[in-house]
Amino acid sequence: MTATSSHPQARQALRLPRDFALITVAIDAVMVLVNMALQLWPDSPNAEQLRSAYALPGVWVPMVFSIGMAWVLAAALAWSHGRNALEKRGVDSVARLPQPRVRYGAAYVVVLLLNFYALSPLLYDLQLLFMPGGRLHESLGDTSMRAAMPVFMFLQSVAQLIVLVLGVWVAAWFALRAGRADASDTRGDDVPAGSSPRRAVALVGASVFASLQMWSGAALSRWSSVSQGLDGAGLLVAWVVPPLAAFALAFWGGWLGATAGLSRVRPFRAVAASVLAFALVQIGCIAIALAWLALAVWLHGFNSAGSLVGFALALVLVYTLLAVLLTRAATRGFYRRYL
Known part of the structure; x- marks a missing residue:
């Protein structure tokens, strides 16, 4: 300074x-x-x-x-x-x-x-x-x-x-x-x-990613009946936890993708990287879920509640990994010329 x-x-x-x-x-x-x-x-x-x-x-x-x-x-x-x-x-x-x-x-x-x-x-x-x-x-x-x-x-x-x-x-x-x-x-x-552009890139990307996650969840809730039976506490958990988790994962991925040598924020690049990462995460999760369901039906693997819980936990793990890795890759790709 x-x-x-x-x-x-x-x-x-x-x-x-x-x-x-x-x-x-x-x-x-x-x-x-x-x-x-x-x-x-x-x-x-x-x-x-x-x-x-x-x-x-x-x-x-x-x-x-x-x-x-x-x-x-x-x-x-x-x-x-x-x-x-x-x-x-x-x-x-x-x-x-x-x-x-x-x-x-x-x-x-x-x-x-x-x-x-x-x-x-x-x-x-x-x-x-x-x-x-x-x-x-x-x-x-x-x-x-x-x-x-x-x-x-x-x-x-x-x-x-x-x-x-x-x-x-x-x-x-x-x-x-x-x-x-x-x-x-x-x-x-x-x-x-102290005011690192790396933090700004991760913050903008995480905000966009979490917003898309919340709004897509709201759109799906109108189509499905999953959230219709939830009470006040259940609704709070359903609306608080997914966006916070998405924000934390995207911030982590954006932080890793920006790296410490970044010289400028360039907000539109952070927005574009986050939108691309979000789309790829959804596509990846849907593809893996469909493949898993097809394999389970073929093997008759969904005969108990435990198998359904295991499927849900595995999907959460897949979402976590994809959110971090794809946000990191998208951010690094958009900022590659400016590292």
């Missing part, structure tokens, strides 16, 4: 990644609270019905953890963009930016409003097509709709993920675009060694 880092402006610039993350979560929280207040206001239509629905564990548990996972992902992305700016331009150049926090907050609010008033109504209209009485329901029938509904829910989550990733990037780009001309005379080697 150079001597300029001891100046007040330099210290303020070094706090920019953290401030971006805090601003992101604060704005998201305010938007959620305002939306909930408008929905549950006593004079608003359907307020009593919504209050009764939100009191059900099957409603508030998925909603709370989905919102929380989105906040974690948005905060990690915002932090990584701020970190990437320090690496690319240097502390002195970032310190000379005019009000980057205010500009970021204003741009992020605009992004959220566009998402709320443009994308969300569009996705809701598309979702109505799959509901009973919708156009697709009438033409496809119940059996086809049961298969199409989880696919649509997962694709809807992917669309929201893309909007979230691009929205944070747009806000960060707007906040950091000023002062680009003077970035060429400053290098990013005065960034403190």
